[in-house]
Amino acid sequence: MFATAEIPYIFRVITDFGNLIFCTMDALLNSFVNSALRRISACVVAVFLSCLSLLYAQEEVSAGASAPPPPESNLRKSELAELIKLDPTIRLDVRYAKSNNFVGRPLYKEERAFLQRPAAEALVRAHQNLKKHGYGLLIFDGYRPWRITKLFWDVTPAALKKFVANPKNGSRHNRGCAVDLSLFDLKTGKEVPMPSEYDEMTDRAYPTYTGGTPEQTRVRELLRAEMEKQGFTVFSIEWWHFDYKDWREYPILDIDFSEIK
Numbered sequence: 001m002f003a004t005a006e007i008p009y010i011f012r013v014i015t016d017f018g019n020l021i022f023c024t025m026d027a028l029l030n031s032f033v034n035s036a037l038r039r040i041s042a043c044v045v046a047v048f049l050s051c052l053s054l055l056y057a058q059e060e061v062s063a064g065a066s067a068p069p070p071p072e073s074n075l076r077k078s079e080l081a082e083l084i085k086l087d088p089t090i091r092l093d094v095r096y097a098k099s100n101n102f103v104g105r106p107l108y109k110e111e112r113a114f115l116q117r118p119a120a121e122a123l124v125r126a127h128q129n130l131k132k133h134g135y136g137l138l139i140f141d142g143y144r145p146w147r148i149t150k151l152f153w154d155v156t157p158a159a160l161k162k163f164v165a166n167p168k169n170g171s172r173h174n175r176g177c178a179v180d181l182s183l184f185d186l187k188t189g190k191e192v193p194m195p196s197e198y199d200e201m202t203d204r205a206y207p208t209y210t211g212g213t214p215e216q217t218r219v220r221e222l223l224r225a226e227m228e229k230q231g232f233t234v235f236s237i238e239w240w241h242f243d244y245k246d247w248r249e250y251p252i253l254d255i256d257f258s259e260i261k
């Protein structure tokens with residue numbers, strides 16, 4: 001079914017589509033059918049085609065999934081490590097544990113961040129190397145339970161779904177091999193301005209976006225270069241999202257932070 005946040009968007013699409021069909025049919029029938037019959041016929045066709053498009057849109061939306069994908073074989077055993085336990089100088093700003101995220105309410109009970117151990121150790125190396133440049137890593141999110149990926153999919157309008165993972169396939173965050181992060185300034189402790197905000201669903205989020213200030217572009221490129229040296233790859237439409245090279249080797253998980261040993 002549609003999520004509540006989808007309804008205004010879907011309604012607008014359907015009414016626009018219905019109007020377009022009605023006007024087209026009305027114009028087509030204009031020359032050879034009398035006025036009342038012409039309008040009734042156009043109306044019937046518009047309602048019929050709008051219902052068809054509604055069914056199609058609903059199928060697209062529910063194409064997510066209601067349960068995590070089946071377990072794959074020959075994967076490594078999960079070993080999620082808590083980032084600040086490996087290096088307490090890494091800073092956290094886990095937005096999904098607060099209300100300042102795109103959903104508008106806390107989704108995690110605890111502000112904690114985990115990655116599979118080799119990815120977590122690689123992240124610590126990137127953090128240590130960035131210190132030479134005067135920066136540290138500021139973590140927005142790491143391992144994410146599958147149920148949260150499903151929730152993101154359900155509340156995101158169809159036109160913006162490219163910014164969220166389809167729960168049918170699970171995400172690299174669900175495998176504990178993706179991290180959302182930025183930089184903080186070691187002197188001030190403040191988050192460093194980047195060309196877009198975290199989770200901003202616009203072109204400014206692209207790591208190739210050229211419209212930022214020279215300083216914003218410089219720090220975005222520095223973050224990317226240090227992460228790439230440690231085996232991470234930036235996501236093509238989000239400068240803050242990095243996947244660890246071995247993500248395919250880990251299972252999709254749906255366990256709560258409190259269950260992680």
Ligand SMILES: [Zn+2]
Nearest residue numbers: 178179180241
């Ligand atoms: Zn991400």
